[in-house]
Amino acid sequence: MxxxxxxxxxxxxxxxxxxxxxxxxxxxxxxxxxxxxxxxxxxxxxxxxxxxxxxxxxxxxxxxxxxxxxxxxxxxxxxxxxxxxxxxxxxxxxxxxxxxxxxxxxxxxxxxxxxxxxxxxxxxxxxxxxxxxxxxxxxxxxxxxxxxxxxxxxxxxxxxxxxxxxxxxxxxxxxxxxxxxxxxGLPKKFIAGTLYDPSAKEVIIGATCTLKDNDSGETFTETTNNFGDFWLDGLGDDRTYTLTLEKDGVSKVIENITTDIDRGLGDIPMDMSS
CATH class of the missing domain: 3.30.70.20 (Alpha-Beta Plaits)
Structure with a gap:
């Protein structure tokens, strides 16, 4: 058929x-x-x-x-x-x-x-x-x-x-x-952002971005591209996540990110000199 x-x-x-x-x-x-x-x-x-x-x-x-x-x-x-x-x-x-x-x-x-x-x-x-x-x-x-x-x-x-x-x-x-x-390819929720170093005034390339579902423990991982961008796609509706950003031993954690809508987090500073 x-x-x-x-x-x-x-x-x-x-x-x-x-x-x-x-x-x-x-x-x-x-x-x-x-x-x-x-x-x-x-x-x-x-x-x-x-x-x-x-x-x-x-x-x-x-x-x-x-x-x-x-x-x-x-x-x-x-x-x-x-x-x-x-x-x-x-x-x-x-x-x-x-x-x-x-x-x-x-x-x-x-x-x-x-x-x-x-x-x-x-x-x-x-x-x-x-x-x-x-x-x-x-x-x-x-x-x-x-x-x-x-x-x-x-x-x-x-x-x-x-x-x-x-x-x-x-x-x-x-x-x-x-x-x-x-x-x-039906649309699923996403969380995205741009990671940059405010001291160097440069985007951070190749940082590991790990997103963890606070309830299920499921994780999603991406690395920032040549523009410092990351896209974590295929996420569930109305979930709450914790995002960990890491590069060369420096890390930043953003908690309680919800997917009631698709989230663009904008520019995220992470000082690599600290």
């Missing part, structure tokens, strides 16, 4: 996926797969931009989102017209002919991936470009995947992506719908 995989570490926010989807579906009638997508108001694949941290320690993450083509799709179970079905390849389709415009599927989708076309009085969403996959031997992937310049977005058989999936996450795991869209 087919899956989508998304590697956020190489998504550069170019919006090619979103534009390609619009190009393929706006003003094009692909019945029985889909009626035309409105030119505004719907993004069958869209992109969110999340900015985290404090200047100068800032991260930006771009996250493509689409229909999750769930194995346990509530939209299928709740559809009163039997207009929504799951294909043998795992793609979920809303039949635009059978849809009666009751809006139940749009209301029940926990991923907010179903849109309602007021003009046509039908529900609509990502089709996986099945009109291409079924009818054109040259097409093996949806338009969004084909247009992704970094290959952050990929599509294929589940077995083909087994190594990716075993380390991946779901965008909305709490929904419990058995999504077929898998992500790597």
């Amino acid at each position: 087919k899956v989508f995989t998304v590697d956020l570490s190489i998504c550069n926010g170019c919006y090619c996926c979103q534009i390609a989807c619009k190009d393929e579906h706006v003003a094009n009638d692909w019945t029985p797969y889909a009626k035309p997508q409105p030119d505004t108001g719907q993004f069958w694949i869209g992109l969110t931009e999340k900015v985290r941290g404090h200047v100068p320690h800032v991260k930006v993450t771009y996250t493509p989102f689409m229909c999750n083509h769930c194995d346990d799709a509530p939209c299928i179970a709740d559809c009163k017209a039997d207009a929504i079905y799951k294909r043998d390849d795992g793609i979920v389709i809303i039949d635009p002919v059978k849809c009666i415009g009751c809006k139940i599927c749009a209301d029940t989708c926990p991923h907010n991936s179903i849109y309602f076309n007021e003009q046509l009085n039908i529900a609509q969403k990502c089709t996986g470009c099945t009109h291409l996959l079924d009818n054109d031997d040259e097409w093996t992937v949806p338009r969004c995947v084909d247009q992704c310049p970094t290959e952050a977005l990929r599509f294929g058989e589940e077995e083909e992506f087994a190594d990716f999936i075993k380390d991946a996450e779901l965008l909305n795991p709490g929904a419990g719908t058995k999504s077929r869209v898998y992500y790597k």
Whole structure:
């Protein structure tokens, strides 16, 4: 069965996926797969931009989102017209002919991936470009995947992506719908800073930065780079940490750093002459 995989570490926010989807579906009638997508108001694949941290320690993450083509799709179970079905390849389709415009599927989708076309009085969403996959031997992937310049977005058989999936996450795991869209690099909390020597008026390169979770005892370690910066990423939400900075026998401890938000600690002085 087919899956989508998304590697956020190489998504550069170019919006090619979103534009390609619009190009393929706006003003094009692909019945029985889909009626035309409105030119505004719907993004069958869209992109969110999340900015985290404090200047100068800032991260930006771009996250493509689409229909999750769930194995346990509530939209299928709740559809009163039997207009929504799951294909043998795992793609979920809303039949635009059978849809009666009751809006139940749009209301029940926990991923907010179903849109309602007021003009046509039908529900609509990502089709996986099945009109291409079924009818054109040259097409093996949806338009969004084909247009992704970094290959952050990929599509294929589940077995083909087994190594990716075993380390991946779901965008909305709490929904419990058995999504077929898998992500790597979803944003986690981070603590960052710049270590410098106020006496020498230079950044400190190669210092060991050890972060300890005050409750679990788990530790994270980094070294400062050529700019004196350190980034301790992949941290849990709402945790409390102790940070120890050390270089050539000189150390500095910062206690009770919380990850209720992503923490940019700014410039941290550590006098190497002491």
